[in-house]
Amino acid sequence: MSSVSDKSQFDHLSEPPLDPHYALKELFHADNHPKKVILGSGVYRDDNSEPWILPTVQKVQPLAPAEAIVRENQDSSRYEYLPISGFAPFISTARQVLFGPLGDKDARVVSMHTVSGTGANSLGARFLAETLKPSAVWLSDPSWVNHENIWGLVGVNVEKYPYWDAATKKLNFEGMIGTLETVARPGDVVLLHACAHNPTGVDPSKEQWKRVADVCQQRGLFPFFDCAYQGFASGNLAEDAWAVRHFVERGLLEMAVAQSFSKNMGLYGERVGALHLLCGTATAAQKAKGHLSRLQRGQVSQPPTMGARLAATILADEELFQSWLGDLKEMSGRIRGMREALYGELVRLATPGEWGHVVSQIGMFSYTGLTPEQVAAIQDDSHVYILKSGRISVAGLNTNNVKYVTEAIDAAVRKHPF
């Protein structure tokens, strides 16, 4: 019988900290309290706290046994490998959603179908690290937790520009623009959230976006938009892509956009996304495509098919597209309604503090301004799970739990005053 070793070449590894979202989820699942609530993850839930399969998605892919779906669909090539750049009908329609109806015509844009928004961020980071060799990538402080991880993995120095002003609970725009103007170096990458900033829920105004574009142009900074919530923020695709389209219209900026259909189509696990790179010339775009393909080949070879087929079917069919616009209105509207309900309850209870930001913020998240002490009290006393940063996923609120959650917040704020 062979002996079993008590040593490993990996014994020296330290235990990396658990991602805060997953740590929170584990605690929540271990809790048996009947009224427990989790406001952690960035996933949409309906008014009964259930995942919501968009009615439009169900029209294309009805919930049925796998055999029935396969029999219905006679396309025998559906499980074949895609090209390295992905499913062409998906790329074409995704570009139109992002850049507008003519968005598919610009030969200076090269697009890759990616493993959702994370894959697009990651492929873009790898490509820019290799080609531009920036002295730093500038992330908003705070930003989506994975940004720092993704850029760290490709060996680029991560720096932060001011974003959230804890005192005013608003955007610290002067801090942001001042840092980009005076500290960031030409050739650096600036990561920008196209809309519905994660985690704060605070976006620049159109006038402020114009100033950011000016600074990128004047200082030679490379804008990289992360567009994970188009249509989910305002319910309007053009409105949520305004910043991206404005940067494109400038004509002189080269830029990248990571696009995700996880949230706006509710296709989280299908991993549907794209990376778009706008180059100064069509020739440069062709060369960039070769390098993006090389990187994609080494990471995933070819992207997955099913989700992209679903998305492309919806985006290309006028009736389904209109139906999807209705779904976007429903999701964004329910979230706005929950913001108002939360605010209304806080006012009714006369909870100490100023809470107007809860309704002025946009998208899935609200940076509440709750302190770590208050967050801990909310969890311990009321079994409501919120990230330590005080960020709540408003999508986790519904008409059944919003009163209970507000009472939990009220009690914690009185126990541990600001």
Ligand SMILES: Cc1ncc(COP(=O)(O)O)c(C=O)c1O
């Ligand atoms: C800002 C931001 N970017 C990207 C993503 C990536 O999402 P996915 O990989 O599911 O498309 C998320 C998801 O939460 C996000 O909030």
